[in-house]
Amino acid sequence: MRKKKDLHNAQPESTDDPLPVDEKKEQQPAGGLQLTTEVFLRNFKHIIDSTHDSVISLDTQGRVTYWNPSSEGIYGYKAEEVIGRQLQSFLVPEEKQHEFSVLVEKVSGQGDHVTDLVTRRNTKDGRTLDVIINIFALRDDNKKIIGSCGVAKDITQELADRELLKKQHDILQQAEELAGIGSWEYNIKTKEFSWSDGMFKLFKIPDGTNVRPSLYVDNAFDGDRHIAEKIVHHIESKVEPFEEILRFKINRAVKTFKIKGAPLRNGNGEVEKMIGVDMDVSSVEKSEKTITELNKELRVVNDELKNFTTIAANNYTETLRHLYIFLELIVTHDARALSNSGRANLRRAQSAIQKMKLLTDDINRYLQLYDIGVQKTVIDPDTIIQSTLTSMSKKIDESNATVESSSLLPLQADPFLFSILITNLVDNAIKFRKVAVPPLIKIRCSRADEIRVVPGPPKEAPYVILSISDNGIGFSEQEAEKIFELFFQLNTKGAYKGSGIGLAICKKIMEMHGGFIAAESQPAHGATLSCYFPAGG
Secondary structure (H helix, E strand, O other): OOOOOOOOOOOOOOOOOOOOHHHHHHHOOOOOOOOOHHHHHHHHHHHHHHOOOEEEEEEOOOEEEEEOHHHHHHHOOOHHHHOOOEHHHHOOOHHHHHHHHHHHHHHHHOOOOEEEEEEEEEOOOOOEEEEEEEEEEEEOOOOOEEEEEEEEEEOHHHHHHHHHHHHHHHHHHHHHHHHOEEEEEEEOOOOOEEEOHHHHHHOOOOOOOOOOOOHHHHHEOHHHHHHHHHHHHHHHHHOOOEEEEEEEEEOOEEEEEEEEEEEEEOOOOOEEEEEEEEEEOHHHHHHHHHHHHHHHHHHHHHHHHHHHHHHHHHHHHHHHHHHHHHHHHHHHHHHHHOOHHHHHHHHHHHHHHHHHHHHHHHHHHHHHHHHHOOOOEEEOHHHHHHHHHHHOHHHHHHOOOEEEEOOOOOEEEOHHHHHHHHHHHHHHHHHOOOOOOOOEEEEEEEEEOOOOOOOOOOOOOOEEEEEEEEOOOOOOHHHOOHHHOOOOOOOOOOOOOOOOOHHHHHHHHHHHOOOEEEEEEOOOOOEEEEEEEEOOO
């Protein structure tokens, strides 16, 4: 009787003795080829050694008797390090110890087998792997259990990929639900039309329902059926990018979808699929209609308000003019009949009327900006500034002011609005001058490619900066923002005439140009007002 061979990491014994005739017959396969037990075992071991899966055999005491090369690649231990050691002592994590004991009893004790068990195993370098294991009992010629053999595959990366895919799918599903969209793809070869979960929710169709592109035609609103047919043609035949708006009848309600598709090509430039997105824009369409209607109403109200304001302001101005004249006639013809206090009260009334007229005129000037609009072009600021200063020469001379203007950069601005801007800024500098100091006004120009210190505007946008500095009374840092508000006046106890609209007009003009205006000052140290014009328009 031939000696029993052991696969457990032992090399097959080589022999040159021929097998007995009867034994040769037992080893003869169907193809007529004869394999000796030695050759069969050698080939079988070569197969096991070549597999990418871990193959480990244990005796009935749980000691390692075979450890193939892939086990070393997966777990990090060499065969000579583990042969004869209890597998449970180094490969099985603490939380899997009980599970392993149950498996040993089930296989080695009862002769049962384990199929596709997902569990965890330790590695030599301290990592823990996810593996899928199949275990079966090893028996001798007498069918007696002599150990067990386990085949394990490292699925750590596979499970991580599955988890990542699940997370991405969950994120996509949530994004589709939040955005009211769904995605799809159409395989050109197989004609398979696949939907995401979001598509089924959009169309109120149970998940997993078999769908075809023709569904667009079947559910299209009657007046949009030709659009649906066009979409189906793009998907199935034309395979070109498209974007369409289509209305659907869904559960007796009309929904509006934006449908966008594009071809997906392989490395050879061949179209393999059409992919696309459907978005429910019903609420957007409804909002746009509402906004359009509100805009129409707003334009009507604005027009009515402009007409009312213009008429009221004109009538108000005319009434003030007549009132002033009548009071002047009383002062002129009936002054002798009035007491000194009476005449003083009349003069105060005339002064109040003058202030009301000034305020009315300034309000009209502010409202006129809405009617004027802005027509930007490349201007030469020097020319317009000189022309503006010439028209203000009387006021400049009377205040003994000096205006210095350096060479300015060309900029995009409306010439008429720019002249109004300069007029108001220079007038403001002259008005808030110190009592015994002649006004000195400097007009400078610079360029900033980015702005860091001024909050609000786009930081990376380039600007042309026009600055008007003076040596006047200045104002506090807290008032730097307020001075551009309508009707705001510095707390000067009436020492300076004005309605508080001049700088508000400057702010409005800068906003109309897409820029802004900022102020810097300290009390008694003058002020600098800087106008930021977007470079290049």
